[in-house]
Amino acid sequence: MSRKPQRKNPYSKPDRFTRAAKEEGYKARSVFKLTETDKRFGVFRPGQAVVDLGCFPGSWSQYVLQRIGSRGTLVGVDLERPQLPGTWITRSVLEVTPEELRQALGRPADVVLSDMAPRTVGVPFTDHVRQLELVRVALHLATQVLAPGGAFFVKVFDGEEVPAFQDELRRWFGKTRRVRPEAVRQQSREFFVLATEFAPLPPVADPAPAEGSVDDA
Numbered sequence: 001m002s003r004k005p006q007r008k009n010p011y012s013k014p015d016r017f018t019r020a021a022k023e024e025g026y027k028a029r030s031v032f033k034l035t036e037t038d039k040r041f042g043v044f045r046p047g048q049a050v051v052d053l054g055c056f057p058g059s060w061s062q063y064v065l066q067r068i069g070s071r072g073t074l075v076g077v078d079l080e081r082p083q084l085p086g087t088w089i090t091r092s093v094l095e096v097t098p099e100e101l102r103q104a105l106g107r108p109a110d111v112v113l114s115d116m117a118p119r120t121v122g123v124p125f126t127d128h129v130r131q132l133e134l135v136r137v138a139l140h141l142a143t144q145v146l147a148p149g150g151a152f153f154v155k156v157f158d159g160e161e162v163p164a165f166q167d168e169l170r171r172w173f174g175k176t177r178r179v180r181p182e183a184v185r186q187q188s189r190e191f192f193v194l195a196t197e198f199a200p201l202p203p204v205a206d207p208a209p210a211e212g213s214v215d216d217a
């Protein structure tokens with residue numbers, strides 16, 4: 001009986017980033033998406049407080065810990081726990097509260113990262129919609145834990161909901177940049193957004209009672 005030829009997974013093919021990650025002791029090649037962005041835009045500084053959403057297996061966290069040094073603090077969230085020393089919340093991001101992140105950090109965050117992606121099914125629209133759900137959760141958490149002036153770096157699967165998401169981002173951040181680092185595979189629909197200059201929205205004030213109004217309750 002003849003076997004159907006197996007389609008090769010283009011995402012698992014080792015390339016120069018895979019080799020470099022191995023040589024430099026990083027857990028994944030995706031670290032180079034973050035290092036390139038940091039080199040171009042200067043995201044990290046010593047002493048910062050950073051949240052890493054979707055942190056497993058841990059290459060972004062490894063890099064961030066080097067950059068923020070011993071005065072910095074990092075909290076990672078994922079369904080799986082990285083095999084690295086650190087502060088990890090091992091649960092779905094859907095079950096993590098802003099309060100929990102604030103407590104784990106001990107102070108407002110300077111940077112929130114999200115490299116989260118669901119298990120893909122290979123149907124671009126479905127994968128896009130599911131990934132955008134995670135992106136929106138990441139944005140909600142970021143807006144609740146970031147210090148004014150903070151930054152948000154997030155992976156996005158391209159698709160029709162992206163313009164609405166970008167409008168949402170612009171409500172909260174002074175500057176947003178679309179970034180596609182070299183380490184993103186050519187055939188991938190992913191890109192990143194670096195949003196900086198976080199400006200929390202002022203709390204909505206109770207409307208003042210109109211002058212001379214009478215409460216008839």
Ligand SMILES: C[S@@+](CC[C@H](N)C(=O)[O-])C[C@H]1O[C@@H](n2cnc3c(N)ncnc32)[C@H](O)[C@@H]1O
Binds near residue numbers: 054119134
């Ligand atoms: C591309 S990997 C992240 C790689 C990581 N940035 C690194 O450099 O090692 C995407 C991660 O998103 C995580 N993820 C997917 N859905 C999640 C959810 N609901 N809550 C938390 N993490 C989730 C996956 O478990 C996976 O580890």
